[in-house]
Amino acid sequence: xxxxxxxxxxxxxxxxxxxxxxxxxxxxxxxxxxxxxxxxxxxxxxxxxxxxxxxxxxxxxxxxxxxxxxxxxxxxxxxxxxxxxxxxxxxxxxxxxxxxxxxxxxxxxxxxxx
Amino acid sequence: xxxxxxxxxxxxxxxxxxxxxxxxxxxxxxxxxxxxxxxxxxxxxxxxxxxxxxxxxxxxxxxxxxxxxxxxxxxxxxxxxxxxxxxxxxxxxxxxxxxxxxxxxxxxxxxxx
Numbered sequence: 001x002x003x004x005x006x007x008x009x010x011x012x013x014x015x016x017x018x019x020x021x022x023x024x025x026x027x028x029x030x031x032x033x034x035x036x037x038x039x040x041x042x043x044x045x046x047x048x049x050x051x052x053x054x055x056x057x058x059x060x061x062x063x064x065x066x067x068x069x070x071x072x073x074x075x076x077x078x079x080x081x082x083x084x085x086x087x088x089x090x091x092x093x094x095x096x097x098x099x100x101x102x103x104x105x106x107x108x109x110x111x112x113x114x
Numbered sequence: 115x116x117x118x119x120x121x122x123x124x125x126x127x128x129x130x131x132x133x134x135x136x137x138x139x140x141x142x143x144x145x146x147x148x149x150x151x152x153x154x155x156x157x158x159x160x161x162x163x164x165x166x167x168x169x170x171x172x173x174x175x176x177x178x179x180x181x182x183x184x185x186x187x188x189x190x191x192x193x194x195x196x197x198x199x200x201x202x203x204x205x206x207x208x209x210x211x212x213x214x215x216x217x218x219x220x221x222x223x224x225x226x227x
Contacts, residue, residue: 032213043118043204043218051213090157096212101147101170104157 002027002093006105014113019078021108023065023091026072033074034092034102035065044090050074051096061085086112115140118207118219126225132193135222139186139207146188147216148180151202160203163188164210192224200226 007022025031032051036044048059055067065076074091088109092102119138127133139146147170148160159172163182180190186207192199202223206216 034215036218041220043220044206046215046217049213049215099170100145100208100210100214100216101159101162101172102149102157102206102216103159104149106156 002031002095002103004091004093004103004105006089006091006108008108009106010109010111012111012113013081015083016080019063019076019081019085019110021076021089021091021110023074023076023105024072025074025091025093027093027095029095032094032096033065033067034094035059035063035074035076036090036092038088038090038107040087047076047089081110081112083112083114086110118205118217120203120205120219120222122222123220124223124225126227127195128227129195129197131195132191133195133224134189134191135203135205135224137188137190137205137207137219139188139205140217143207143209143217144186145208145210145216146182146186147206147208148188148190149204149206150174151204151221152200157204160190195226197226200224 003026005024034049035047050067058064063078091105121136145164147162162170166182177193182188202221204221205219208216
């Protein structure tokens with residue numbers, strides 16, 4: 001069975017500081033990994049995804065994530081936080097194909113202080 | 115290209131009633147998935163439809179059902195509503211190739227009183 005653990009339900013950073021949101025996954029098959037962001041009263045927007053190949057993945061809005069198989073991790077980072085980054089972030093795993101449904105972590109709410 | 119649309123956006127129903135939610139996927143997408151989002155349980159997968167067939171199902175009671183039409187539009191139905199069914203219901207569409215991401219609609223906020 002697949003599962004996702006996001007460490008820290010709330011993370012608070014100052015504007016301009018590094019953003020680090022942690023995600024660990026469990027999967028019996030090579031996983032497809034995703035980060036989504038959700039703003040209040042909206043659906044989920046894809047930030048980035050890992051399928052195969054390069055383990056450092058760049059996404060939208062300056063975010064990136066690194067797939068580390070040995071650590072079963074897929075942490076999300078951004079060098080410098082902006083106020084507009086305040087939202088909830090979800091890490092998700094999928095087996096792909098006909099088993100392509102997403103298994104989500106519980107989410108991390110990011111606050112950005114001025 | 116238009117995104118995933120869901121109707122209605124907000125809905126208030128009474129316990130025991132039934133409700134139907136609608137989702138129109140991105141043009142060309144044949145896979146539609148439904149998720150329930152609640153503060154307590156987070157995001158949980160309900161079911162996926164591909165080419166009018168349910169091919170994947172989450173762990174929800176039979177009161178939750180869905181269908182997909184030939185134009186890929188999908189509906190989900192919840193019968194005999196319970197207070198615990200209050201949630202944001204999200205629809206997502208995908209090309210469903212290996213590694214493809216899912217594109218989410220804005221959701222339908224269902225409140226059961």
